[in-house]
Amino acid sequence: AQKVTQAQTEISVVEKEDVTLDCVYETRDTTYYLFWYKQPPSGELVFLIRRNSFDEQNEISGRYSWNFQKSTSSFNFTITASQVVDSAVYFCALSGAIYNTDKLIFGTGTRLQVFP
Amino acid sequence: DADVTQTPRNRITKTGKRIMLECSQTKGHDRMYWYRQDPGLGLQLIYYSFDVKDINKGEISDGYSVSRQAQAKFSLSLESAIPNQTALYFCATAPGQGAYNEQFFGPGTRLTVL
Numbered sequence: 001a002q003k004v005t006q007a008q009t010e011i012s013v014v015e016k017e018d019v020t021l022d023c024v025y026e027t028r029d030t031t032y033y034l035f036w037y038k039q040p041p042s043g044e045l046v047f048l049i050r051r052n053s054f055d056e057q058n059e060i061s062g063r064y065s066w067n068f069q070k071s072t073s074s075f076n077f078t079i080t081a082s083q084v085v086d087s088a089v090y091f092c093a094l095s096g097a098i099y100n101t102d103k104l105i106f107g108t109g110t111r112l113q114v115f116p
Numbered sequence: 117d118a119d120v121t122q123t124p125r126n127r128i129t130k131t132g133k134r135i136m137l138e139c140s141q142t143k144g145h146d147r148m149y150w151y152r153q154d155p156g157l158g159l160q161l162i163y164y165s166f167d168v169k170d171i172n173k174g175e176i177s178d179g180y181s182v183s184r185q186a187q188a189k190f191s192l193s194l195e196s197a198i199p200n201q202t203a204l205y206f207c208a209t210a211p212g213q214g215a216y217n218e219q220f221f222g223p224g225t226r227l228t229v230l
Contacts, residue, residue, distance in 0.1 A: 009156070033216050045206065045221040052216060091158060095215040102147060102166070102210065103174075104219055106158040 002027050004094050006107035013082050014115050021077040021110045023092030029053075031097035034068065034075040035104065039089040048090075051075060082114045119143045120222040122207050128228045129197050137192045137225050139207030147210040148190040149219065150174075150182060152203040159206065165190055166213075197229040 003026040013019045025034065036048040049059060051068050059066045063080045079086050089111045093104040120141045129135050139148065146167050151159040151174075161174030163182040171182060179201060183191045194201055204226050208219040 006158075029215075031215070035218060037221075043204065043224050043226075045208075045224075047218045047220070050216065050218055095217075097215045101215045102213065102217070103149075103161060103164065104159075106160075108156060108158040 002029075002094060002096060002105050004092050004105055004107035006090075006092055006110050008110045009108075010111040010113070012113045012115065015083060016081050017114075018078060018080050019082050019112065019114075021079075021090050021092075021112065023075045023077065023107060025073050025075065025092070025094050027073075027094060027096050029096030029098050033095045035093040035095070036066065036075075036077050037091045037093065039091065039109070041087070045091070048077075079112075082112075084114050084116055087112060087114045120207060120209055120220055122205075122222040122225050124225060125223065126226045128230065130230050131198055133197050135194045135197055135227070137205055137207075137227070139190045139192070139222055141188050141207075141209045141220075141222075143209050143211070143220060144187075145209035145211045145220070146187065147212075147217075148184065149208040149210070150180075150190070150192045151206045151208065152176065152201075153206060153224075154203050162192065162205075194227075194229075197227075199229045202227060202229045 005024045032053045034051045038046045089109045091109045092107045149164040150162040165184045168184045207222040210217040210219045
């Protein structure tokens with residue numbers, strides 16, 4: 001089965017706290033791609049990152065970092081020193097080279113609220 | 117100007133009415149998608165198209181139909197709207213073939229069926 005699980009429905013933090021959003025996936029593909037999208041209160045979906053299954057290097061972009069671990073089928077997203085502008089719903093998604101090629105399987109999202 | 121546009125942005129309609137949501141893109145992408153988003157359910161794929169002659173059903177196509185009028189245009193129709201089709205609808209595009217392609221989303225259409 002192809003599935004993405006975001007077990008955290010909602011997380012609340014105070015500004016400047018670090019926060020990690022969890023993403024666990026299931027796939028039959030040996031080659032697959034993982035994505036994170038951000039949906040701010042305005043509603044649009046913003047692409048954040050893509051990771052392929054052969055690249056387990058962690059990625060850092062400013063205050064954002066991603067930890068990909070094939071051994072645990074996880075692709076977690078950490079925001080360091082969170083800010084109010086980080087408040088949004090974050091979606092993890094999966095696409096496979098054979099199964100669900102050209103299609104994204106989305107998790108149910110995690111709503112992050114950052115309070116001042 | 118936005119690369120992927122959706123019209124209308126908001127629509128309120130009544131049960132039984134036919135309604136069309138339109139999507140246009142200037143990105144030159146072959147692949148286009150329609151999703152619906154419900155609170156707590158993430159995005160679910162309704163239909164997708166790889167070119168004007170290739171239309172495919174997604175996970176939740178019942179009650180919906182689509183038309184790919186041109187490479188740049190992909191419309192979603194609700195033939196007889198019902199209240200549980202109240203949702204946020206997104207159009208998306210992707211370049212070429214391959215699981216690695218990110219999808220580019222339109223701003224969404226908020227549809228309410230009374």
